[in-house]
Amino acid sequence: MVPEISLTQSPSHSRHGSNIGQPLTRRDGILKVKGEARYAADNHPPGMLYAVLAVSHIARGRVSFLDVRAAKSHPGVVDVMTPANKPPLAEDPDAKTNPFMFRLDLLQNDLVRYANQPIAVVIAETLEAATEGAALLSPRYETQPPRVGLDSNESFVPPAVGVGNPSELRRGDVEAGLAAASRQIDATYETPTQYHNAMEPHAIVAAWDGDALSIDTPSQGLAMAQGRIAGLFGISPENIHIRSPFLGGGFGSKGLIAGPQILGIMAARLVGKPVKLVLRREQMYGPVGHRAPTRQRIRIGADNAGALTAIDHHAKTVSSSFDDFFEPAADASHTLYASPAIATSHEAIRVDTGTPLFMRAPGEATGSIALESAIDEAAWACGMDPLAFRIRNYAEVEPISGKPFSSKALRECYRQGAERFGWSQRPLTPRQLRDEAGLLVGWGMGTATFPALMFQAEARAVIRSDGSGVMETGAHDMGQGAWTAFAQIAADSLGLDLAQMEFKAGTSDLPDAGIAGGSAHTATAGTAIHNAGTAVIARLEELATNNERSPLFGAGNAGVIARNGRLFRRDDETRSESYADILGHAGLTQIEARGKSTADPASQSTYAMHAHGAVFAEVKVDPDLGQIRVTRLIGAFAAGRIINPRLVRSQIFGGMIWGMSFALHEQAVMDRRSGRTLNANLAEYHIPVNADVPPMEALMIDEHDPYVNALGIKGVGEIGITGSAGAVANAVWHATGIRVRRFPIRIEDVLTPDPH
Amino acid sequence: MKNFDYVRPSTVSEAIAAATEPDAAYLAAGTNLLDLMKGGVVHPNRLVDVTRLPGLDRIEHLPDGGVRIGALVRNADLAHDPDFARSYPSIAEALLSGASAQLRNAATVGGNLLQRTRCSYFYDVASACNKREPGSGCDAHDGENRLHAVLGWSEACIATHPSDFCVPLVALDAVVEIEGRTGRREVALEAFHLPPGDTPERENVLEPGDLIVALRLPSEARSFSAHARYLKVRERTSYAFAVVSAAAALRIEGGAIWDARLALGGVATKPWRARAAEKILAGCNPDLATFRAAAETALADAKPSGNNQFKIALARRIVVRALTLAAAGTPRRIPALPASPFSSISGALHGA
Numbered sequence A: 001m002v003p004e005i006s007l008t009q010s011p012s013h014s015r016h017g018s019n020i021g022q023p024l025t026r027r028d029g030i031l032k033v034k035g036e037a038r039y040a041a042d043n044h045p046p047g048m049l050y051a052v053l054a055v056s057h058i059a060r061g062r063v064s065f066l067d068v069r070a071a072k073s074h075p076g077v078v079d080v081m082t083p084a085n086k087p088p089l090a091e092d093p094d095a096k097t098n099p100f101m102f103r104l105d106l107l108q109n110d111l112v113r114y115a116n117q118p119i120a121v122v123i124a125e126t127l128e129a130a131t132e133g134a135a136l137l138s139p140r141y142e143t144q145p146p147r148v149g150l151d152s153n154e155s156f157v158p159p160a161v162g163v164g165n166p167s168e169l170r171r172g173d174v175e176a177g178l179a180a181a182s183r184q185i186d187a188t189y190e191t192p193t194q195y196h197n198a199m200e201p202h203a204i205v206a207a208w209d210g211d212a213l214s215i216d217t218p219s220q221g222l223a224m225a226q227g228r229i230a231g232l233f234g235i236s237p238e239n240i241h242i243r244s245p246f247l248g249g250g251f252g253s254k255g256l257i258a259g260p261q262i263l264g265i266m267a268a269r270l271v272g273k274p275v276k277l278v279l280r281r282e283q284m285y286g287p288v289g290h291r292a293p294t295r296q297r298i299r300i301g302a303d304n305a306g307a308l309t310a311i312d313h314h315a316k317t318v319s320s321s322f323d324d325f326f327e328p329a330a331d332a333s334h335t336l337y338a339s340p341a342i343a344t345s346h347e348a349i350r351v352d353t354g355t356p357l358f359m360r361a362p363g364e365a366t367g368s369i370a371l372e373s374a375i376d377e378a379a380w381a382c383g384m385d386p387l388a389f390r391i392r393n394y395a396e397v398e399p400i401s402g403k404p405f406s407s408k409a410l411r412e413c414y415r416q417g418a419e420r421f422g423w424s425q426r427p428l429t430p431r432q433l434r435d436e437a438g439l440l441v442g443w444g445m446g447t448a449t450f451p452a453l454m455f456q457a458e459a460r461a462v463i464r465s466d467g468s469g470v471m472e473t474g475a476h477d478m479g480q481g482a483w484t485a486f487a488q489i490a491a492d493s494l495g496l497d498l499a500q501m502e503f504k505a506g507t508s509d510l511p512d513a514g515i516a517g518g519s520a521h522t523a524t525a526g527t528a529i530h531n532a533g534t535a536v537i538a539r540l541e542e543l544a545t546n547n548e549r550s551p552l553f554g555a556g557n558a559g560v561i562a563r564n565g566r567l568f569r570r571d572d573e574t575r576s577e578s579y580a581d582i583l584g585h586a587g588l589t590q591i592e593a594r595g596k597s598t599a600d601p602a603s604q605s606t607y608a609m610h611a612h613g614a615v616f617a618e619v620k621v622d623p624d625l626g627q628i629r630v631t632r633l634i635g636a637f638a639a640g641r642i643i644n645p646r647l648v649r650s651q652i653f654g655g656m657i658w659g660m661s662f663a664l665h666e667q668a669v670m671d672r673r674s675g676r677t678l679n680a681n682l683a684e685y686h687i688p689v690n691a692d693v694p695p696m697e698a699l700m701i702d703e704h705d706p707y708v709n710a711l712g713i714k715g716v717g718e719i720g721i722t723g724s725a726g727a728v729a730n731a732v733w734h735a736t737g738i739r740v741r742r743f744p745i746r747i748e749d750v751l752t753p754d755p756h
Numbered sequence B: 001m002k003n004f005d006y007v008r009p010s011t012v013s014e015a016i017a018a019a020t021e022p023d024a025a026y027l028a029a030g031t032n033l034l035d036l037m038k039g040g041v042v043h044p045n046r047l048v049d050v051t052r053l054p055g056l057d058r059i060e061h062l063p064d065g066g067v068r069i070g071a072l073v074r075n076a077d078l079a080h081d082p083d084f085a086r087s088y089p090s091i092a093e094a095l096l097s098g099a100s101a102q103l104r105n106a107a108t109v110g111g112n113l114l115q116r117t118r119c120s121y122f123y124d125v126a127s128a129c130n131k132r133e134p135g136s137g138c139d140a141h142d143g144e145n146r147l148h149a150v151l152g153w154s155e156a157c158i159a160t161h162p163s164d165f166c167v168p169l170v171a172l173d174a175v176v177e178i179e180g181r182t183g184r185r186e187v188a189l190e191a192f193h194l195p196p197g198d199t200p201e202r203e204n205v206l207e208p209g210d211l212i213v214a215l216r217l218p219s220e221a222r223s224f225s226a227h228a229r230y231l232k233v234r235e236r237t238s239y240a241f242a243v244v245s246a247a248a249a250l251r252i253e254g255g256a257i258w259d260a261r262l263a264l265g266g267v268a269t270k271p272w273r274a275r276a277a278e279k280i281l282a283g284c285n286p287d288l289a290t291f292r293a294a295a296e297t298a299l300a301d302a303k304p305s306g307n308n309q310f311k312i313a314l315a316r317r318i319v320v321r322a323l324t325l326a327a328a329g330t331p332r333r334i335p336a337l338p339a340s341p342f343s344s345i346s347g348a349l350h351g352a
């Protein structure tokens, strides 16, 4: 079957003649297809050695012996880095001076705090020799019983969840709301541990020259990585040059520089030569973050008319024994459904794993599948259609804060998505639909939401004497298409065609583009680019309108428009001057300006800002064999201004597939006794393959938002997972009548009981 | 990686001599062996690359109506051979339901027979595993064993044999041709893989130096071609090992089953021939009651080896379904989703 792919593009997204809004293909596409895009591990500076991690087999205890002698005597092995001989660091890897700083395992001692923790690094002339050297270390341990799973330790209330969110929040009286309800849901959902599993493993090529450090490594946050490395090695950030032109996916695991990357830098320092270190796939299940498991209890009350009286969302999660990251799952209930009483709360335990971290839609994804399932259960309890129930409880203001939304076209998402899907034909009762082969068919839906965040960024714009432009910012292309989308924004801001302009990104010597995370990269760096372009055009305008010989002289009040490398008088477009001429007359070889972006505190405090969407799923289930297949997935999303609909569609599709994966496939299976992950490979850590991906559609719903940022951009990177996971789970219920509350849904969960 | 010798013999006898050395292993496509070496699960001192041995990559149709498949024939080549696929459709379907297109293009017939279990404790070298390290224990017993065996397992080992290919092969009486130090011999595939007993490290009848040179299917095997299916339950639609699977082949004449072949995959330490169930089917009408009775019999001795009770019911059902689909007739072309229950959706049957 050829997937039916469509993306309706409202004309008001694009301005005539502009680059923004055009569905351009990726500018780096050809490079990638031809294998010419150079990823970190593709670099081989002269004299480079190979470093391989030796990682712990135990999850808790200490290393009592490493056979360094055996490893060192293996031919080709140059050195073995252990706690005994590691180069000194200027900062304790266990120090934590801000919530964005995570403790790293850098051989600071012999303690083991999770399976796959690095315990030594072997450096050799070949990868094979280093690999065998690592095996020859044959570590011995003093082992303590690890704490594995959501019930393995004492629970506590974390001081904060996510990054600095309050762990508990309430509005109204939930208990009173529940008591007053005529219908109640009290259900507990479980989500598993998941790993980012970017296609490209964490890799680093590091070379020291005195105190200057040159690095190739994938990074979603160049400036933060630079700062972290500078602190650890006691050198100035300017001395660190990081190249990260392409990432083979990050999904949050490359947001902060991880321990193994630092170990590569340490190894290079130890041996005084460039060193390459690439994680093996199974080594990614430990030191580079993951999505923590959750157990979420949701209580919902509704009155006779289907109006919510209360939502109580409580999430239990885990963090590592030595650091704090608490998946803010319950926060998913803050924004979506109007209720006079809402309470969200978290508890956590410490287990012997690597520290969980941001993973695509952290909190939103885990919380969404539970909340959307519970809302579906509540709709059923009220005898209402799930869409009607959601519309009945549509939030006109953000429920938890009472703030108005900066924009919210969710109603339109519901309407268009439902219409496209044919939702009105859905029978209320489950297990009613069958296809011609007798398979059960189910339809489910979920609401998608993700906050529209803004971080801080800077960009530098230059117009050169030949009229061409340059835009620079240290932005990150993780495959999402940053090279293209940012160039589109830059070209528009400079009044140039893409071909007349050079866009530079992906290195740490450029202005800080902020972090490529929180679905905020396009909004944040895009706004900085827009502001830099606007600023440099303003400088050109000043030159021209103050120059008596310019056709634009005196146009200051009327203003000018920048287009195609010329400034035009706004009130008389027959009067114009090219950038080249303006600079020529001023005797300048180039003119430059910087632009910054940051969240506007006034609109932040006034408005709630979120992207929204509605996802509709059809599944087929073979009830005898427990086989589930998603057969249609349609989403309608409102996410402010769309810079490039083609790239946006890919992001949304990727997210929707991930949501399906969340509901049906993804899960790290851990041995309770050893704390080791048993399926740390892509054969057995299941994500959907092509045969699992159904025909999909992503409708983009028109939305103008004057408050989020100057360009009206909301993010699209993560929202696709939310809503989709719940939609698939709800469709499985609608097909089978079996409500599965532990994810992913397994074969045995949906088998009809044996007649035997 | 550990250093090892690599030799590339040019004749079968050279290969046997080279592989008789202790800690030598034959290397075919390496899709299983190299993974195991990288993971430190096996560490041969010498790899004997058999991929250049002459004459082992042919599919020969024998004068007696049987077929002889060289040990080096690639999984994909065999499945896509039109004659072969027409005569042995369930085998082709099983092959195409395994691994990925890339792996099938590389993997060989001999290697597929000898692929090791996917038990994660076997792969995890820090776990106790009697198969990897005899006498060390079996961490699967009290561990994550949802997908482990329900038939034929022993206290020492509860792992399953992961091959799809072997399931219809064992049903259709395939014979393994082996060449060794003492010459050539033949072993029925059913007797080739050994039950785990107390020696799960001994997985088959091969002796040091023994080389699989070919597989043979008797002429009778093709008499089932009109009613032969392979069906596989898995955790995603493609590129996943079987949770349970079944190969069913019927010879239906005058509305009754004259002869039946049935085997199960993903349930035992070896591909599992269900002979008692075949006896029940023979002579009966191809209806649901018969199929249910056969399924009962096929799983009569099943018992969970851990947290896998559901696999017994599931195995019964897949037997019933495979028999039902086989009775309905082999599809004209191999379904686009080979061996998938979703392939029974009408309209989903199109060219692979």
Ligand SMILES: Cc1cc2nc3c(=O)[nH]c(=O)nc-3n(C[C@H](O)[C@H](O)[C@H](O)COP(=O)(O)OP(=O)(O)OC[C@H]3O[C@@H](n4cnc5c(N)ncnc54)[C@H](O)[C@@H]3O)c2cc1C
Residues within 6 Å of the ligand: A683, B025, B026, B027, B028, B029, B030, B031, B032, B033, B034, B035, B050, B071, B097, B098, B099, B100, B103, B106, B107, B108, B109, B110, B111, B112, B113, B114, B115, B162, B163, B164, B165, B210, B211, B212, B213, B239, B240, B241, B242
């Ligand atoms: C990710 C992944 C998914 C997979 N999924 C499936 C699946 O769904 N279903 C399935 O059935 N299989 C699956 N497989 C397994 C695959 O079918 C086997 O890896 C493949 O068939 C092995 O063939 P090979 O030629 O690569 O063997 P090799 O790896 O070269 O050898 C395997 C073993 O056989 C021995 N050997 C090879 N040839 C001979 C010979 N002629 N004589 C004696 N000994 C020999 C070797 O010494 C070695 O011990 C999967 C594999 C992978 C990696």
Ligand code: SF4
Residues within 6 Å of the ligand: B117, B119, B120, B121, B122, B128, B129, B130, B131, B132, B137, B138, B139, B140, B141, B156, B157, B158, B159, B200
């Ligand atoms: S089931 Fe078999 S292969 Fe798995 S750990 Fe036990 S002995 Fe090893």
